[in-house]
Amino acid sequence: MRSPVRVVSDWWNRLTPYEKVSLYLAGGITFATRLIFVIASLMHHPVAIEVDSYRYLAIANDPGWRTWFNLNDPAGYPILLGITFSTLQFYAGILFLQLILSTLTTLIIWDLGRSLLTAKWNRVSAVLLSLSPLPMFFSSQLMTETSFAFFFLLALLLLVKFITSKGRLGWLIVGGLSLSYATLIRPSSIVTIRVIALVLIFLTLKRTISFRYAPIFILSSLVLLFSYGLGLKIRYDYFGISAKGPTTLSIYYGIPIMQSAGFSQAKIDSVIKALPTAEQYLDKSRPDHIDGDEFAKRHKALFLTLLAEHPIDVFKVHLLGVAQMLAWPPAGLFQLSRHFGMLPPDGNFKEMDFQAIFGPIVTFQFGKVTTILRDRLTETPLSLLLFWFATTVLWLLTLACAIFGTLVFLWDLLRSRISLKYWLVAAVLLSYVFLIPHVAAGSRFRMPIEPVLILIACYGVQWIAQRRAERRVKPLSA
Numbered sequence: 001m002r003s004p005v006r007v008v009s010d011w012w013n014r015l016t017p018y019e020k021v022s023l024y025l026a027g028g029i030t031f032a033t034r035l036i037f038v039i040a041s042l043m044h045h046p047v048a049i050e051v052d053s054y055r056y057l058a059i060a061n062d063p064g065w066r067t068w069f070n071l072n073d074p075a076g077y078p079i080l081l082g083i084t085f086s087t088l089q090f091y092a093g094i095l096f097l098q099l100i101l102s103t104l105t106t107l108i109i110w111d112l113g114r115s116l117l118t119a120k121w122n123r124v125s126a127v128l129l130s131l132s133p134l135p136m137f138f139s140s141q142l143m144t145e146t147s148f149a150f151f152f153l154l155a156l157l158l159l160v161k162f163i164t165s166k167g168r169l170g171w172l173i174v175g176g177l178s179l180s181y182a183t184l185i186r187p188s189s190i191v192t193i194r195v196i197a198l199v200l201i202f203l204t205l206k207r208t209i210s211f212r213y214a215p216i217f218i219l220s221s222l223v224l225l226f227s228y229g230l231g232l233k234i235r236y237d238y239f240g241i242s243a244k245g246p247t248t249l250s251i252y253y254g255i256p257i258m259q260s261a262g263f264s265q266a267k268i269d270s271v272i273k274a275l276p277t278a279e280q281y282l283d284k285s286r287p288d289h290i291d292g293d294e295f296a297k298r299h300k301a302l303f304l305t306l307l308a309e310h311p312i313d314v315f316k317v318h319l320l321g322v323a324q325m326l327a328w329p330p331a332g333l334f335q336l337s338r339h340f341g342m343l344p345p346d347g348n349f350k351e352m353d354f355q356a357i358f359g360p361i362v363t364f365q366f367g368k369v370t371t372i373l374r375d376r377l378t379e380t381p382l383s384l385l386l387f388w389f390a391t392t393v394l395w396l397l398t399l400a401c402a403i404f405g406t407l408v409f410l411w412d413l414l415r416s417r418i419s420l421k422y423w424l425v426a427a428v429l430l431s432y433v434f435l436i437p438h439v440a441a442g443s444r445f446r447m448p449i450e451p452v453l454i455l456i457a458c459y460g461v462q463w464i465a466q467r468r469a470e471r472r473v474k475p476l477s478a
Contacts, residue, residue, distance in 0.1 A: 018119050023110060026126035030106040033130065034099045034139045037339070041140035042092060044341035053142035061087055069231035071243045071292055072278065076185030077144045086142070095140055101150040102139040106130050108150075108157050109451040115164075116422065116455070117462055125458040128398070129451050133391045134330040134443055137339070145447040148185040152192070152448045155179035156428055159196065159217075163209060163421040172213060176220030183225055187241040188436045189448075193221045195431040199424050208420050236281060238292020243278075246299035250275060252439050253317065257306050260313040275299060321439035326399060326453075328443040329392040336388060342381045402453040405460025406430075425452065 015023070052073075059070050060081035068075035084093030110126040117125060129135075138145040158175030165171060179196070183189045200214040225241055233239040251272065258268045280288055281295045307314050336342075360368035377385065406429070412418050413426060432449045446453075 016119070018123075019114070022119065022123040022126060023107065025123065026106050026110055026130050027103055029127060030103045030130035031099065033136050034102050037136045037140035038095045038099050040340055041095060044339060052144075056081060056142060056144070057086070057088055057091075066231075066235070069228070069235050071232060071236050071238060071281065073244075074184045074187060074228065074242050076181055076183075077147060079184075080147055081142075091142055094142060098139045098146040102135050102146050105135070105146075105150050105153055105451060108153050109455055112153075112157050112160060112425070113455050113458070116418065117458055121458045121462040121465075125455050128458070129454050132330065132395075132450065132454065133387075134395075134447060134450055137331040137335065138444060138447060140339070143444070144185050145444050148182055148189075149448040149451070151178045151182035151185065152189055153451060155182060156425065156452075160421050160424055162213075163203065163424065164419075169216065172217055173220045176217045177224070180221045180224040183221075183241065184228060187245060189432075190225070190241065191431055191435050192428055193218070195427050195435070196221075196424065199427045202423065203420060206420060232292065236292035238281075238296060240292075240296065243281075243292060243296055243299075246296040246303075248437050248439075249303035250299035253314075253437055254302055254306060256317045256320075256439060257310060257313050260317055261306075261310040271302065275302065317439060318437070321437065322433060325438035325442070325445050326433070327396065328446070329388060330395055330443055331388065331391070336384050337381060340384065342384060398454060398457050401457035401460050405456040405458070405463070408460050408463045409456055428452070429456070 012020075055073055056077050059067060059073060059075070060078035068078055070078075080097065081091075081094050084097050086092075086094040106126055106129050109129055110122060113122040113125050116122075135146065135149070155175045155178035158171045158178060162168060162171035162175060179189060179193060183193065197214050197218050200209065200217055201211075203209045204211045204214065228241060229239045232241075255268060255272070258271065263271075276290055276295050276298055278295075280286060280290050281292050283289060360366070360372075380388070406426075409418075409422070410426060413420075413423060429449055429452050436445075438445050
């Protein structure tokens with residue numbers, strides 16, 4: 001088996017001079033833009049903008065590794081905080097690690113696109129990603145998005161390389177471990193593990209790879225998760241990765257579903273109040289203490305009841321969640337204002353968040369949405385408002401190209417115009433968008449697949465450019 005240094009050296013030697021310049025360009029721009037946001041973060045606000053960050057720090061800074069077995073927040077991100085010695089007083093280490101990971105993510109997407117795009121369009125794709133404000137912003141926050149996107153997309157690249165290499169188990173095993181660690185950062189990618197296993201079985205039926213590879217991938221992608229699940233079972237009597245999944249279904253999904261179904265606010269409050277709380281399983285001395293399995297079971301039961309009784313409302317809320325995840329602006333107005341030290345002096349400025357807006361959207365109360373938008377827009381400093389507006393418009397244009405590019409990409413796959421290995425890319429992209437709950441998620445849930453969307457957007461534009469070039473050439477050849 002070749003050493004990692006030899007693998008990288010051979011890969012580098014195969015690049016053309018044009019590709020090496022593209023790599024320098026994309027990596028340099030990515031590093032520089034993320035560095036600006038990291039410096040602004042260290043200058044203008046303490047620790048974090050998002051409240052989740054304090055929970056991660058608390059887990060990472062508690063003495064003893066057993067505290068990392070946390071029922072709400074898996075250990076993946078706290079481990080990175082611990083490795084970089086990031087604490088409440090000193091957290092620059094994790095931000096600089098995220099700067100590096102964000103830069104490497106751009107290079108991962110560039111390498112993934114090498115056999116999908118022409119060298120010119122692959123350069124465009126990488127540069128667009130390097131200028132994307134979403135990873136710029138979250139690379140400078142104590143949040144899981146940057147590290148999750150890196151391990152998630154690294155796994156995708158390694159698995160594509162495995163299929164291309166026709167059986168080099170190293171790519172498969174390391175790809176599985178990378179996805180396993182990504183799932184320890186954000187448990188939502190457990191869906192991706194299942195989908196990739198199905199794709200490997202599909203490729204087996206197509207006689208592209210051997211049947212034995214799917215079981216090897218499943219073992220490598222579940223080894224960390226199984227070990228972590230055992231730790232939670234010992235500590236909380238709950239075998240899984242996190243209890244956030246059930247609470248996402250019951251609360252973040254359940255509330256807008258009940259709003260859509262016409263439940264009164266009093267009814268919604270009573271249903272939510274009847275659910276067990278986190279304190280009931282965390283505090284074993286409570287008379288109403290329940291174990292983790294019972295907690296998860298009762299939260300899942302609410303969602304299953306709503307699904308059985310109000311399937312149309314569940315479907316509507318799910319599609320709206322997908323739409324807002326894909327189309328939400330790259331960064332919030334409050335987040336940007338605080339990030340650059342430009343909050344209004346009265347201190348009353350609050351985020352134009354998806355949780356405040358999603359309920360009125362579900363119930364078609366667009367007047368409330370307009371009021372929230374107007375209040376936030378008028379309170380935002382003009383310079384940041386212009387930046388926010390420009391980046392939002394550019395993202396919506398990119399998204400439109402990505403939707404078109406996805407249709408072309410799938411059509412080319414069905415007609416076998418591109419390699420079967422890209423079924424893996426299509427499956428990961430579509431499953432992440434449509435199978436994972438995205439209600440009240442906002443743009444940060446888009447982080448792991450935004451690089452792929454940018455890549456596919458360039459695929460669509462490249463397809464248009466090639467068709468136009470062919471039409472120009474045909475009359476001349478006639």
